Amino acid sequence: MTEPVRVRFAPSPTGKPHVGNIRTAMYDWIFARHTGGKFILRIEDTDVARKKEGALEAIMESLKWLGLDWDEGPEVGGDYGPYFQSQRLELYQKAAKKLVEKGNAYYCYCSPERLEALRKEQEARKLQTGYDRFCRNLSPQERAAKEAAGIKPVVRFKVPEQGQTRFHDLIYGDVVFENSIIDDFVMLKSDGYPTYHLASVVDDHTMKISHVIRDEGWLSSAPRHLLMYKALGYEPPLYVHHPVIVGADRAKLSKRHGAVALLDFRDMGYLPETMFNFLTLIGWSLDDKTEIMTRQQIVENFSIERMGKTGAFFNMEKLDWMNGVYIRGLTIDDLSEKLLPFLDKYLPPEVKRPLDVNYVRQIVPLIRERINTLKDAAAYAEFFFVDKLEHDASKFTDKKTNAETALTALKSAEEILSSLDSFDCDQLENTLRRLAEKLGVKAGQLFNVLRVATTARDATPPLFETMAVLGKERCMKRIKAAISRLGNNRDS
RNA sequence: GCCCCCAUCGUCUAGAGGCCUAGGACGGCGGCCUUUCAAGCCGUAAACAUGGAUUCGAAUUCCAUUGGGGGCACCA
Numbered sequence: 039m040t041e042p043v044r045v046r047f048a049p050s051p052t053g054k055p056h057v058g059n060i061r062t063a064m065y066d067w068i069f070a071r072h073t074g075g076k077f078i079l080r081i082e083d084t085d086v087a088r089k090k091e092g093a094l095e096a097i098m099e100s101l102k103w104l105g106l107d108w109d110e111g112p113e114v115g116g117d118y119g120p121y122f123q124s125q126r127l128e129l130y131q132k133a134a135k136k137l138v139e140k141g142n143a144y145y146c147y148c149s150p151e152r153l154e155a156l157r158k159e160q161e162a163r164k165l166q167t168g169y170d171r172f173c174r175n176l177s178p179q180e181r182a183a184k185e186a187a188g189i190k191p192v193v194r195f196k197v198p199e200q201g202q203t204r205f206h207d208l209i210y211g212d213v214v215f216e217n218s219i220i221d222d223f224v225m226l227k228s229d230g231y232p233t234y235h236l237a238s239v240v241d242d243h244t245m246k247i248s249h250v251i252r253d254e255g256w257l258s259s260a261p262r263h264l265l266m267y268k269a270l271g272y273e274p275p276l277y278v279h280h281p282v283i284v285g286a287d288r289a290k291l292s293k294r295h296g297a298v299a300l301l302d303f304r305d306m307g308y309l310p311e312t313m314f315n316f317l318t319l320i321g322w323s324l325d326d327k328t329e330i331m332t333r334q335q336i337v338e339n340f341s342i343e344r345m346g347k348t349g350a351f352f353n354m355e356k357l358d359w360m361n362g363v364y365i366r367g368l369t370i371d372d373l374s375e376k377l378l379p380f381l382d383k384y385l386p387p388e389v390k391r392p393l394d395v396n397y398v399r400q401i402v403p404l405i406r407e408r409i410n411t412l413k414d415a416a417a418y419a420e421f422f423f424v425d426k427l428e429h430d431a432s433k434f435t436d437k438k439t440n441a442e443t444a445l446t447a448l449k450s451a452e453e454i455l456s457s458l459d460s461f462d463c464d465q466l467e468n469t470l471r472r473l474a475e476k477l478g479v480k481a482g483q484l485f486n487v488l489r490v491a492t493t494a495r496d497a498t499p500p501l502f503e504t505m506a507v508l509g510k511e512r513c514m515k516r517i518k519a520a521i522s523r524l525g526n527n528r529d530s
Numbered sequence: 531g532c533c534c535c536c537a538u539c540g541u542c543u544a545g546a547g548g549c550c551u552a553g554g555a556c557g558g559c560g561g562c563c564u565u566u567c568a569a570g571c572c573g574u575a576a577a578c579a580u581g582g583a584u585u586c587g588a589a590u591u592c593c594a595u596u597g598g599g600g601g602c603a604c605c606a
Contacts, residue, residue: 088605160531165532192604210535210536219602220602224604227604228604233603234605234606235606254535255599258535258601259601259602281535282599289599323543323544325544326543327544329543329554329555346542349535350541409568470565482565495567496566498567499566500567
């Protein structure tokens with residue numbers, strides 16, 4: 039095996055690719071980069087009915103967002119194109135014809151209705167389902183009659199009735215199938231389009247694909263492909279089937295498990311480096327402890343031998359944690375930049391746009407270790423942006439602090455703070471600690487009351503930094519509002 | 531029904547016969563730090579599906595069983 043490594047990601051354009059598909063693309067890409075091989079993007083658009091508008095764009099956008107650049111494929115071209123199967127029909131038709139001529143395939147005129155009835159009956163009698171080879175040995179006259187009737191045939195592969203097909207999968211090891219349980223599958227549909235089986239075999243061969251990396255669901259159709267390679271006289275590629283990502287019910291991940299498209303994760307505020315790292319780790323590990331890895335580290339250390347065989351659950355809690363780790367690793371400027379569109383989208387409409395980047399930059403250090411996604415920021419930092427706060431009176435009091443104390447503290451704070459000329463952290467701290475002492479309350483009690491007054495929250499970034507960013511004017515306004523809120527509350 | 535694949539803490543995993551009284555991470559719990567919330571740090575509970583076989587010795591090998599997943603389309 040001295041052939042250069044060429045791997046392909048071959049999605050069909052039926053929607054936004056979900057994390058499972060994309061993980062396959064990642065393994066392709068990582069393996070290609072690790073070996074210095076080529077990563078090819080090929081579009082399997084042979085099902086006219088399932089093709090979806092915008093799907094191709096979503097595929098490319100997903101790959102680009104994760105930084106998976108392809109060496110050949112749409113937009114970039116390549117020596118083995120075209121890279122859309124719908125533009126390669128002739129190739130498949132020629133291959134099918136060749137197999138018919140060689141006696142490895144035949145035309146089938148069975149109607150969908152007959153096939154449907156056949157399957158129903160097989161199921162009812164609990165028999166092995168599959169085509170009954172009705173057209174396998176049609177006489178020339180019978181064929182001519184069907185043709186004359188205007189029936190458009192499909193081409194079926196003539197599967198040997200005896201023997202076994204075996205192959206070595208790089209992850210699953212040796213796998214053996216009895217040929218007798220494989221039915222004569224359709225290679226070429228009556229509309230002239232190939233099925234996946236034919237198209238992928240022809241393309242993988244003509245595109246000189248060295249390793250077929252795909253999910254485990256394909257394991258059971260691999261023997262069909264091997265049989266075709268043999269009949270066509272092609273050298274088969276190496277197979278690397280990998281386990282799938284499963285949902286909470288352990289079933290293969292799909293739309294019904296909720297938000298699973300990669301781009302949805304982008305929109306929820308996960309970073310591409312998080313997704314790359316996290317997705318790699320579902321089914322592959324470097325060693326017994328390394329978890330946070332750069333793309334470079336992953337590429338350098340990746341090996342198929344260290345991929346697992348077990349379907350894995352997509353653990354959202356761990357994803358959140360990891361995204362937090364990556365967020366905290368960003369510089370203030372970088373994070374501010376990334377946060378801007380999310381703040382713009384999720385902050386209440388009354389907040390004036392455009393947002394001030396410099397102001398955001400001041401806030402970022404305060405919320406950085408408190409958010410796990412970019413989207414979290416808006417809800418977390420809302421009080422930094424809105425004009426009017428809704429104070430919840432009950433938040434001012436706790437076991438240690440009653441309403442009386444809170445009100446007194448606020449009034450004293452208002453007085454002393456209004457005399458301050460600047461609102462920097464040190465000065466605020468000095469002033470307020472002294473005030474607490476004077477009032478005979480714990481510093482924390484006073485801080486908490488002021489926290490609620492200035493933010494309307496009981497969980498915020500550190501008080502002095504927060505107040506400093508908010509600025510004197512806004513703080514004083516809010517403290518006054520809090521005083522009247524508390525006063526009114528007590529009177530009523 | 532037939533065929534294929536899989537099986538270590540709740541979850542993701544390390545483990546390729548003795549290093550395992552099974553390691554790490556997320557989550558949980560407890561603590562430290564602390565003006566709240568986080569972050570950080572420390573600690574803790576928590577798993578080899580079951581039964582045989584091989585071996586001086588098995589999470590690691592083999593065979594059953596059980597459980598789970600996938601396939602059996604003119605879809606990929």
